[in-house]
Amino acid sequence: MNALKLTVLCYLAATVALAGDKQPELVTQEATGEAAIVDNNRDKAFQDAKNAALREAVEQVVGVLVSSTTLTANNQLISDRILSRSDGYVRKYDVLEKQEDKGVVRVKVRAQVGTAQLDRDLQAVRALIDRLAGGRLLIVLQEQSAGPDKVITQTNVLSQILAETFQKDGWRIIDPAFAAGKLEVSSGVSLLTPEKKVIQDLRSADYIITGTVTMRHEPPNAAFPLSGYYPVTGEFELKVFATDSGTQIAHLSDGFNSQGVSVSVSYERTAHSIAKTRGQKIVDEVRKAVVNHLSSSEQNGKAVVVTVLGLADYASVGEFKKLLAQAVTGLRDVKQGDFVKGKATFDAFFVGTTDDFAEALSKKTYKGKKVSVTGVTGNTVEITLAK
Template identity: 50%
Template structure:
């Protein structure tokens, strides 16, 4: 997928437009799209080339309206949310040239790209990107390797690969050691209860949990197959098959966002063509995990982005604790005050619990954690001032004091 690029000229155009004051309602771009002519179907090639040109026109406008860093590190998100419907931003277009060269159709057109809706959608994407930049993940994966003689050993191959991949993707990886005493990793376990997910979130300060199983099966060499052993019977190729079954949880509500599962067989994946099978089973497992790890990262990113997208428009789940309440009746009274103070942003307010002078309940709030903290800070309840004494990505702690 082609990456978006910004040029000096593009930035000069942006600077000129900003200096001029009011942004234009549309931007005109002249672009060329190409498409192969398959089975002599020139009409389809013209349509495909036209669509490619329209996408190129929108790409150019997008490229001068958001930062280079946003484009570089979040190109996939831009592709998914904006460029997948690029024709929706084109107000009108005129084809200025069309020609066939060497079995390829080339269509040049002049398109007017509307900026109002595009800017609105880009702002929504940038808000998601900002939220994605703060995400924290704990990886709790049970891995086992079954040897050719059916012995079972534990490993951390996929966990290591996933940690590297998610860190490269911009996630902050939390040390899972904090949660080891609260959750037991074992074969076949791919689900957590809401309470377990919340507790792990409290212990690790993670926003999401990737939890589940990975199994590798080391395959004994086939001595009759050419290339798997040499003339002296020494093993030359080290095949590994297996599978994974993982779930992604959001810790504030404890809810499961998605399940990610699949199998792998390095013969089918042609890992051997890269020459990675001739070292050891461990190296083969690493290469299989690396290839599959990229897929797992993409599959996990999708439900998280969907979750954040929903939170952006409909509100985020927040776990609120209030220290200094005298009894359960005070919890209910405080909730009524809270509902009044947060009327513009509050979408849902849970029943709540009370123990040891602390009230605890979940709410859905439309806005950032900073907005929520600002809305409640300094308010009073029965003569006690509300102070914000702790804020996380999806948690907030309040303390009542005279």
């Protein structure tokens, strides 16, 4: 994806000032795109160049609607959510010029871009940006490095790189030594949602990255001298959990080697360079997963495991499910789980926090019994019915 251009933003600064609070329904914008001719397929090159020009036109209109600070700080998010479907905002266009030079087709268009839907979609992106700002992240990785002599040492190379990169991206990194609650991720308590995990009482972080990283210091190849060459290979496997629902929102794994980085100083420097290169890609993937999670939570609600103690019989389970649906505003759906010896579990999908959920129930009664909230974590609510 092309980065959003600062030059375009500067050019449009005057337009932003004149635009005022209300934008015209259509904005006419000229833009140019280009594409290489592959396998002598000029028609495809023309289509690709035209699409690139239309995308550029929409991109410039986005620059009118959004501040330069928002664009430069969140260009990947806007590219993914807006510019990836830019053709949906173009109401009409004319091809002004078509040129071919040294295997490249260049197309200039004049496009009419509709601002109503574009602005609505940008508002949604702004809301996501606001929710991403200051997100609290806990990074708990098991990293080890194996030297040529087979000695294993514990390291934190990728952890440090990820922490630094996420901080630059606006995240707040939680020190594992000060994180409240348990760091281990236990299995889910409901058979209905086996992919869901219960993060035990961990409320200091919004998201957790856990996993393993292995780096191996390889011996020099016979084609290279024994000194001055420090190749490193390895692999990582990372999982990202949202603590508000215990849901695994990303699973990243890959191998790596020294290709593209300097290997002439030390094994440690090679490992650092590899981690830095991969770190930015990991940040992008995690950020994308978080955005998708937030979007899904807004539409469908986040998962909350509700445990109810003190129900008399199985018929009471269905009746209490109806109480949940009536009493909790923002409840998208609730599914009945296990019922054993007066203890029932439900999977609720709720727009809001578990504190909001608990507050909505704490003042209710069920068959004359007070509904007491006796436990709340980031993604669980425990309810005890008074005798």
